[in-house]
Amino acid sequence: MIREKLWDLMIGEPGVIMEEGFPNATGRDQSIKGMRTSEFCLHPAGDTPTSCRLFDAIQSLCIPVIVSDNIELPFEGMVDYSEFSVFVAISDALKPNWLVNHLKSFSKEQKATFRQNMARVQPIFVYDNGHPGGIGPVPLDGAVNHIWKKVHQKLPMIKETIIRERRKPPGVSVPRRCHCT
Structure with a gap:
């Protein structure tokens, strides 16, 4: 290591x-x-x-x-x-x-x-869930909203990969273009 x-x-x-x-x-x-x-x-x-x-x-x-x-x-x-x-x-x-x-x-x-x-x-690296008890808005520039932005960016690629996988002919492998981690 x-x-x-x-x-x-x-x-x-x-x-x-x-x-x-x-x-x-x-x-x-x-x-x-x-x-x-x-x-x-x-x-x-x-x-x-x-x-x-x-x-x-x-x-x-x-x-x-x-x-x-x-x-x-x-x-x-x-x-x-x-x-x-x-x-x-x-x-x-x-x-x-x-x-x-x-x-x-x-x-x-x-x-x-x-x-x-x-x-x-x-602020981007601060995980905050709003007010005490988790009620209320989260900071716009905080980690939670940045995670949602990242998910929003990756979602179209994930959807394309799923659709491409569904339509492929039997026995054919389709190279993956979405390397989502």
């Missing part, structure tokens, strides 16, 4: 804090505290695209470092992650000292720009 390899490479590096978290309230609080005091937060390949770690990093203004060769991120097409995230190829990240040196190469101004851009998109 990428996460374990990165852990082994980066543990003990000066200026790098690596901590294991636990899936309970204490672990979550410690994780958020760590993110709020960090400049960069790792998001290694193998995590789900909707990992809480990514959402928490954005809410904490901790610059996501996405270590992946090919990852689908939430709300792509609505959000340009390159404006507030660092993307790193797995092969580069696994070279000794490469990732730490790469992250150290970002100027204070670049990091400030990443954070300003991240602050602008933060």
